[in-house]
Amino acid sequence: MNFGWKFQLGEVKDGEKPELDDSQWRQLDLPYDYQLNMPWKKTANRARAFKEMSGAWFRKTFHPDKAWEGRQVLIDFEGMMYYGDVYLNGEKIGSTEYGYCGFECDVTEKLKYGQDNLLAVYTHTGVEGGSRWYTGGGINRDVHILIKDTMSISRHGIYVVSKKTDGNRWKVYTQVELRGDLLAKGKVEFQACIFDSQGKEVTQSDLTPTPSQSRLQLIEIPIREMEVVNPELWDIDSPNLYTCVVRMYVDGKETDRMSTRFGFRTIEYGKDFGFKLNGKKIFLQGIANHTDFGGVGIATYRRAIERQLKQLKAFGFNAVRCSHNPYPQVFYDLCDEMGFVVVDELVDKWSNDGNCWGGRESFMNIWPELMTEWVKRDRNHPCIIMWSLGNEMQHRENASGYMTGDWGVTTFKIFDTYLKRYDRTRPSTAAMYPARANGIRRADPGFRDTGNIIPPELSCITDIASYNYEYADYRRYKEYNPKLIIFQSEASVNDLITPYLRMDKASTVGLCYWGAIEYWGESDGWPKKGWNYSFFDHTLKAYPRAWLVRSCFVDEPQVHIGILDGEQKSIIWNDILSGRAEMSHFYWKPNLNDSITLEVSTNCDEVELLQNGKSIGVKHNNRKNDKVQNKLLWRNINWQPGKVTAIARNNGKEVARHELQSPGKAVRLKVEIENADDWKADGMDLQYIRFTAVDKQGIAVDNFEGELSLSILGEAQFIALDNGDHFTDQNFERTTTTLYRGGALAILRSTQKKGKVVVRATCNGLKTKPITLMTH
Structure with a gap:
């Protein structure tokens, strides 16, 4: 039921009533994240991506088939944000307080045959302080109508x-x-x-x-x-x-x-080996991110999720922690198909306050129905290897659920008993905030006293001891409790590969990097719209530091050059993260004789750097120092236009190389089509087209900032034009944007009819030609 809806932003009196005139409402297809397309406002909450909180209405008229009479008819909502109410012909038939979990409405006795029926849905982004990150708004996941025999199997049955x-x-x-x-x-x-x-x-x-x-x-x-x-x-x-x-x-x-x-597979956990899949030791090389997908926001498209997973796979990632809520159902399908292991998580805090719960009903009142829906929906997926019941709740008692004075231990035991009523095949956990026993925090006196480095109480009773950051203390945690099976549920991107290198990979489960892909919300200040201390921007272009991580995650010899920005940026995150110099793309063209610093990532023994064919030195990989391992710096290089080449060697033999060529003048737009031969005419499939300004040799001119305009004809809808700028003030639903770092990404959606799609692009006099595509 994703097609043919009407939409109106804001509060609408009698929005559920059939007699309301909605002829002037916007027509659209689901899924849709309306909050991303609201204006960015400096006065709005930075944690919520500088977007204001709002309600909105969706309405769809449909004519029930006479053949449905006498059968069971269900309307299934996979999710809506943040909370919502559903009406049929003016009568309320269902609601949700936590849009990350789905629900169904039985309309068997409520449909009116032989006439139009109105399905009306009200959604709201929740109270401003009801989430610590950008949740988006609207019906962001699929809606289905299910026609069944009255004698049938139950939901997720x-x-x-x-x-x-x-x-x-x-x-x-x-x-x-x-x-x-x-x-x-x-x-x-x-x-x-x-x-x-x-x-x-x-x-x-x-x-x-x-x-x-x-x-x-x-x-x-x-x-x-x-x-x-x-x-x-x-x-x-x-x-x-x-x-x-x-x-x-x-x-x-x-x-x-x-x-x-x-799937047929075995999973094992142990204090001495961490995790085994089918008897083989596997170390989780993962990501922990919120569920947004760049230019489409939180709207759930299979293609958007698939391209994220493909990029992660290419850089050696093998795991995802679903922080801090159930992901869309298709995500788990794709992980099953593509070979990712998943830590499935229910919720953030066990609380109704403190920027962690946006529903109208208390979380502590409705957690059983949420947990039932979550576990039953997901438990057959072989990709899921661990259940996580919460995140960072022990730093204050009122985030620990029931006020039992034991920092969440009793609450977890209650939740865990309920969880294992429906699935005992996987261990359970809860991710721990960087704290100590009795809720001691980094800011407290004596935090670093050796006697205080004691793991939180809750981590000592979970099946898996999950810790966000604090990798330097895991040895002491194990000394305190030798039975701990340790998983670094969040690792700092800003610490780059040090958290990975310092893990005892032989005996621990693995790690998941926090915010490895840029996401909306949790900004550290206007005009930045979210988190961008990441390995990939929100269009999925890789920053050079992604190649540094790949040098650890992938065995093949590799080398990659990046330019180290001059400014140092320090941040504090969860009391613990200190920032480092940002590594950019090779996106600016230095002036002649500028002094620059090149940072080369490699997993090889040594690298020789050449500028225009002349050697400027050989540096060796210091594998005894995890602060510099795989990172080689050439400082104060006098820039000369031309080519920089990095040659990596093992045992004196070249095994990899990477070259950067300085560009000339931008003369044309280069077009890269991501899935030209596999664009389905099902009304749901996306096509991603990347535009890049290049010189006459085809080299990207990453400092070109012309204005790009698009027109689309044929069997496709325009969804978004995203230039990858995390500081943008532009709306993605515009067909015009300024190139950022020389590029932009267009997102199109197929219609339900196969046929030709013609895309025309213009950009400040650059040569272009029409793009002709087909949907199948």
């Missing part, structure tokens, strides 16, 4: 667990969930079938009869176990997926069929 037995034999245990009252309406039976990735049936269960009655509202029915021999395993390098299809029969007639994907 299949649970599949595979367990290895002898040799390479696996048992598959399947459980199905059903409303208890349906058992009195006939003989109910279930059968499960397992299919491999090619669609070939591997095995099936016998029919499983159910009890004839139950007093439970929801009854869980275990289907007879199945055995699979020599399955293809799911892992990071070969993410093989299987499908479990469950059929429901009532009095011998099939009334429902539901499927879910899963």
Whole structure:
């Protein structure tokens, strides 16, 4: 139900009523993040990306099919931000207080057949202090209408667990969930079938009869176990997926069929080895980020998430921590398919205050329904290897849920018991703020006294001890409690590779870099619109420091040159982060004889740097000092136009090189189309087109700042034009922008009709030609 909605920003009296005249409202398709397209305002909350808080209305008229009568009809919302209410024909039928979790509305008895029905949705971004970061606003995830038999499986009603037995034999245990009252309406039976990735049936269960009655509202029915021999395993390098299809029969007639994907894989954790996947030690090289996607904001498109994961994969990342909320459902599908492991997280603080909860209803009142939705939705995904129940709550008692005076220990035990009611196959954790036992903080006297370096109480009772930063103290934490299985749930991007190098990788689980991709909100000051101490900008261009991280994450020999900016920038984040000099792209053209500093990242033994063919020195990689390892500096270089070449060697033999060529005058626009041959005409697929000013040799002129204008004809909608400037004052829905660092990124959305799309671009006299694309 994503198509054909009307939208109005702001409060609208009687917005839910069918008789309201919405003829002048904007027409659009979902998903849509309206907050990103509101004006940037200096007076607004910087944590919320300098966007004001607002409500908005969405309305859709639809005509129910006569064939739906007598069946069950559900409207499923995968999410909306931050909270919202849903109305059908003026009657309220559902609501949410936490738009990161989905919900469904049963409209079986409420539809009016033979006439138009109005679905109206009110959303609000929440109170200004209700989140510490940019949440966006609107119906940002998919909306579905589900037509089912009245005798059918419940929401997220299949649970599949595979367990290895002898040799390479696996048992598959399947459980199905059903409303208890349906058992009195006939003989109910279930059968499960397992299919491999090619669609070939591997095995099936016998029919499983159910009890004839139950007093439970929801009854869980275990289907007879199945055995699979020599399955293809799911892992990071070969993410093989299987499908479990469950059929429901009532009095011998099939009334429902539901499927879910899963994987055959084992996970193990231990204090001496950290984490093993299928018996093999894996160290998590991850990212921890909020769920926004650059120029589309929080609007959920499969393509937007896929391109993020592809870029991360190319730089050696293998893990994502979902900080600090459930991600869109398609994200987990993609991680299953692409071989990422995931730490799935429910919420930030266990509290209703302190910039951590934006709902109208108390989090502590509704956490059971949120946790149920979260775990049941996600538990079949093989990519998920750990549940995280919260983030940084022990630094103040009122962020720890129930006021039991033990810094969240009791609250966690209650939550964890509830969690493991629905899934016991994964360990649980909660990420710890940089603190000490009894809530001691960095600002407190004696924080660094050796006797005070004691881990927080909560981390000593979780299955996995997750710590945000403070990697230098993990050795002392282990001395205090040798049983700890340590995971660095947030590592500082500003510390670059030092947090990675200082981890005892043999015995710890891994680390996830905080804010590795720029995101909106949590700005440290106007006019910057968010967090940009990152490895990638929000269009996913890699900063040179991304190559430094890659030099650790990827084994192949590599070398990369970056220019070190002159200004030092210091920041404080969670009491602990001190900034460093920013590394830029090679995006400015120095004047002749300017003194510059070049920083070369490499995982090789040594690098020789040449300027216009003349050697300016050889430097060796100091692997004994984790502050300088893989980072080689050439200071006070007198710049000469031409070429800089870095030659990396191992044992005296060249194994990698990188060159930078200074550009001439910009003469044309270079066009890079990301998925020209795979643009689907499903109304949901995005196309990304990157424009770059180049000289006559095709070299990027990264200091060119001309004005780019676009026109689009054919089977596509214009979504955004994003120049990658984190200090922008421009709205992304404009078809004109100023090139930043010589480039910009256009985002188009296919229509539901296949055909030709023509894009025309103009930019300050640069040569251009029309771009012709096809949707398929």
